Amino acid sequence: MSWELLERTVFRLPYAPPRVRKEPMQVLCVGFPRTGTESLQQALITLGYDYTYHGWDILFEQPLYSDKWVNLARRKFKVCTSDKSILDGDCKITAAEFDEVLGHCTAVTDAAGSVFAAELIEAYPDAKVILNIRRDEDAWYQSVCKTLVGEMNPMLYIMSWFCTEMFWAWHVYWRFLWACQFRAPDGDSRRGICGNGRWIYREHNNMIRGLVPKEKLLEWSVEDGWHPLCKFLGKEVPVEEFPHANTQSGFKGRIDHLMKLWVRKSIRNMMVTLAVVASGGAAIYKLSKAA
Template structure:
């Protein structure tokens, strides 16, 4: 079972092994920033309480060998964590080091985990155990290294322990973590952090292959910690009893892209510290790893993902959002009537037609994607709030500022809370009784949980070819608009329109971390549609769910909602030359006009600065 929630009485007691390592240290820092956690840190090296945490007095440390039965007995009986609620097992011998010393890897990566698990079953049965693995997701495991073989052995063992009811196990599969602070490790992947970390410190990094196109599946340390916090609170039933693996999301990044990020943020001169020298042993290990993974399941379960190599190397977007903060952000909304209908189908599945139909049936107001950036009263005023919720859903709410809108950027994340509640949504759409399009599809799982009494419509298209063409004609069309992008840097409201849709909602929904919507739609749209529909069917009881196609018209919709069938034709508001086109032209006209005025002012200011400089400086 999951540990007690923050609202339950008493502290939450957690043990972390391998606590002197990167993940253990950063997770401890996160836990000790909130008052409800008590943490016991252990490692073969001296573990230390992370500096700067809010509650250092809530930590205890114990040095020892977790492969020793006597030490394990002492550890699990430690008074600092009684009763024990959760265990994070992060100790291990990494890939290259494991290859050099097979007996040590077997003792640490296999035997010690079995020893701890057996003792836990005796003294803390049913406790949650989170173990860090490195086995490919969705692949037939064929390890080509000692480390991989031993991790697979342990993973199979822990699955069986959970199936038999001994412990509540989650096997979390880590991508390569980059950029790791500190010194190089014994892992074959160490250079994937060193390629940025060492040159930034004026130290050489050796890349063990001469292939800049080589790709690795990476994630940032802060993202790993955020996802561990989410797994800590995850319902045990989220995974089948015999398949406890969950792949942490990441992004596929090439050596060249990492070098580009180094040059961009460190300067071209830093590239001289990168030396490529083939190490056949390390290259063999590296090339045995998958370069990308399907992260649909972890995202569906609520885990978060980095966006690009730039996100791993730089947190500059927080500053950009502050610069473009709206001068008069609207106040948070409050719910005045219950939420009644959630239309959670993906975009271009009759969302605006559904909005018009629901308005005709008396559901005033029905929120549509256009309301995100073209609200009748506030324009894009609430777009920063949707950015904040998207960041909370997919990232670690990594920036403190939210750009000045409602919706609270990262609210609750200081103590690990990632769940989006009805209160959060109400700040943005409290005036609405129904939702369609972007908000409902992107946040479908969260809205279904937040509004358990609302009826759910899963709107779909039967002709998937036509659906894909429609996505290309709209989402891709906007994504590839240079005029839209340029205007977004010259007008605050246009910035947020671009930011919320082209950097967050659509790229994250269609798995386009690099922002290339054309490629994402081409490669991902159909399986995302299938996964999305299956998720909705699994989340919503049949009596609350209507599967509806635009061709179905009024009758099934009205029957489901308990409304009489209107004596008018069903609306088709989102035809290519209909409502969508009119809205696009209306938005563009306003944003471009203001951007043009701002451009003129910028040019005049630049000319004035040059004139003043010539007068007084030359």
């Protein structure tokens, strides 16, 4: 059974209507995760870019649009699909297609912004581009290994087969977005991030520098704070301090909260499944004895 068939049948998500754009996309934050993406999201919301989409939304928003993000990942990283007939050596995702998941947003950051950076830049040519980075590459690498890789537990993969939300969290991120972004088409995100993380980080940042005209690009780190960000966007500097969110401890807390909910649901479904299988096995045994 293919992944596509599993998605459409066993783990099918409730219908999520395509979103409709009412305001233009204005800011694309295309830096990798663990580069101050949530702080940047909160800052942009404070500056009036409401709503600014973050990678958390892929896990938290209701209804879930995870299946649509997987479809977009298949469009870009076609090696991740079993349908070899679509291989044509190119990828073009239109603004209308992005709007189906981002139509309610005027800015985007984190996973969506980095994984689909080149496609978003082409789809929304009038948007300003922020390349959010960590200037200390070692600190960035250690952070992604402790957070993104640290949550990849094989037991959770097994349990995800008994919880739709957990399945899609694993599927959309660790099998598609991170695996493909870090050049692990076999779906082993751990090996991709830890094995390729550094050079892919540098390659991605250099790609953005080459794609975007200097007057439309801001290279920014969270330590830079409000002033360069507001100058670039033509906004007044807020009186409040620049937000600092999603530290490693905060990241773990959010994931732990989700995991508790999902694990509870998974265990319940596992027990129900085992009870059904046991009852069925007992019934078959009795019938066979009677025969």
